[in-house]
Amino acid sequence: xxxxKTWGGEPFWGLGFExxxxxxxxxxxxxxxxxLIDLCQSTLRANAVxxxxxxxxxxxxxxxxxxxxxxxxxxxKELGGMGESHTCAAMxxxxxxxxxxxxxxxCYTMHLGAVAAASLRHHDNPAIKDIxxxxxxxxxxxxxxxSDPETGGHFWYPVSSGAERxxxxxxxxxxxxxxxxxxxxxxxxxxxxxxxxxxxxxxLSCFLIMGDEVSADPASWDGLGLRGNQxxxxxxxxxxxxxxxxxxxxxxxxxxxxxCVDPFFLLCSSACWNGISLGLIDIAKAHTTRKTHKDVxxxxxxxxxxQDYVGEAIIDTNxxxxxxxxxxxxxxxxxxxxxxxxHRDPTVLPRSQVLHWMWQVKFxxxxxxxxxxxxxxxxxxxxxxxxxLGIERYLRDGKAGWVMGPSNEILRQFVGKASLLGFQxxxxxxxxxxxxxxxxxxxxxxxxxxxxxxxxxxxxxxxxAQAAE
Numbered sequence: 001x002x003x004x005k006t007w008g009g010e011p012f013w014g015l016g017f018e019x020x021x022x023x024x025x026x027x028x029x030x031x032x033x034x035x036l037i038d039l040c041q042s043t044l045r046a047n048a049v050x051x052x053x054x055x056x057x058x059x060x061x062x063x064x065x066x067x068x069x070x071x072x073x074x075x076x077k078e079l080g081g082m083g084e085s086h087t088c089a090a091m092x093x094x095x096x097x098x099x100x101x102x103x104x105x106x107c108y109t110m111h112l113g114a115v116a117a118a119s120l121r122h123h124d125n126p127a128i129k130d131i132x133x134x135x136x137x138x139x140x141x142x143x144x145x146x147s148d149p150e151t152g153g154h155f156w157y158p159v160s161s162g163a164e165r166x167x168x169x170x171x172x173x174x175x176x177x178x179x180x181x182x183x184x185x186x187x188x189x190x191x192x193x194x195x196x197x198x199x200x201x202x203x204l205s206c207f208l209i210m211g212d213e214v215s216a217d218p219a220s221w222d223g224l225g226l227r228g229n230q231x232x233x234x235x236x237x238x239x240x241x242x243x244x245x246x247x248x249x250x251x252x253x254x255x256x257x258x259x260c261v262d263p264f265f266l267l268c269s270s271a272c273w274n275g276i277s278l279g280l281i282d283i284a285k286a287h288t289t290r291k292t293h294k295d296v297x298x299x300x301x302x303x304x305x306x307q308d309y310v311g312e313a314i315i316d317t318n319x320x321x322x323x324x325x326x327x328x329x330x331x332x333x334x335x336x337x338x339x340x341x342x343h344r345d346p347t348v349l350p351r352s353q354v355l356h357w358m359w360q361v362k363f364x365x366x367x368x369x370x371x372x373x374x375x376x377x378x379x380x381x382x383x384x385x386x387x388x389l390g391i392e393r394y395l396r397d398g399k400a401g402w403v404m405g406p407s408n409e410i411l412r413q414f415v416g417k418a419s420l421l422g423f424q425x426x427x428x429x430x431x432x433x434x435x436x437x438x439x440x441x442x443x444x445x446x447x448x449x450x451x452x453x454x455x456x457x458x459x460x461x462x463x464x465a466q467a468a469e
Contacts, residue, residue, distance in 0.1 A: 014282025044100030051228030097275025204253025
């Protein structure tokens with residue numbers, strides 16, 4: 001079932017396939033995995049060191065991925081893509097992060113998210129079809145831009161954005177605080193408030209924006225880890241774009257987010273964190289089995305403490321991987337293996353039914369990678385502080401998992417609140433009135449304070465009524 005894992009024609013120095021869930025993959029997917037591991041050995045891993053040292057966007061790695069047809073991994077077959085599944089997408093991202101380059105894996109995650117958002121609404125849109133048909137041939141790197149400088153991790157509130165219908169198309173404005181591949185991507189899927197926005201932040205729309213229509217300052221990026229992903233501010237300055245750059249109907253942004261952007265981002269970013277965890281374990285195995293303490297005649301791996309560290313790291317990481325791949329398979333079953341034709345009907349939104357499970361996937365993987373990074377650092381001792389071993393870079397890369405939006409603080413509150421109070425209590429768009437909180441605060445007021453509050457509310461109500469007329 002497992003076979004031998006090789007690295008440059010020699011046996012792999014880390015964990016073998018017996019520690020990987022190979023039974024989840026078809027023979028074609030296993031062959032793709034083997035080719036990708038070879039590419040990591042020959043190209044991607046060395047470029048990861050260069051990207052980290054020089055803050056270089058990993059375009060060379062993307063060009064290599066394009067040669068394998070991987071930019072179109074999940075794009076529809078009829079447009080030249082592989083038409084692959086969620087399970088395969090998770091495997092590819094994990095493989096890139098583990099054996100190759102974590103920055104590339106994260107940029108690729110955002111690329112897949114953009115491809116998913118485009119594929120969801122490509123059916124009657126020539127501009128989107130054109131992009132999807134040229135992904136690998138022209139090495140067209142996509143990304144998502146959903147963040148906002150005013151709302152941080154609450155990216156579903158793009159308050160600094162907007163769009164309006166003008167002669168010749170749409171006038172679009174967008175400010176983003178964090179955009180992976182910002183300034184380097186060839187095309188962007190961005191989210192703004194809708195052209196008919198009336199203050200309801202559930203009314204969002206998506207647009208296709210080309211690289212030369214974006215203003216960015218990649219030189220400002222200098223992160224702790226994932227230093228090649230160039231995640232910085234990005235802006236679209238009242239750009240007029242053609243009508244077919246609207247992705248889906250007006251107001252489709254929230255549905256698009258819940259149906260494909262969030263599921264793919266949460267799935268693939270989790271695969272990235274799992275890949276980093278596995279990369280750390282691989283390095284720790286190689287180091288501890290080779291390093292000998294001459295004074296006692298023991299290798300580092302012979303110490304029970306080190307065995308405990310590595311054993312726990314493998315078990316915890318494979319627990320996270322099991323949930324990740326389980327949900328990938330769930331998404332595959334819901335969508336007939338990621339068949340985009342089911343979305344010709346825009347009301348078909350099967351992935352959104354299990355979004356709360358995807359929150360758990362991301363939380364688990366991001367929490368685990370931080371723990372594994374610390375333990376593998378301990379296992380390798382002082383040598384792990386040296387960049388040459390690789391632990392130090394993987395550790396810095398993995399630390400991004402917890403804080404990357406939606407952050408783990410947001411996700412665990414979402415899960416806890418939804419389970420205790422119901423999903424309606426999440427109130428994404430801040431529309432539900434907390435009557436209990438109001439009653440609790442009002443009861444603290446003196447009669448005079450209540451009168452003042454009542455007068456102020458009546459005045460505000462009158463102004464609002466006049467404005468409505």
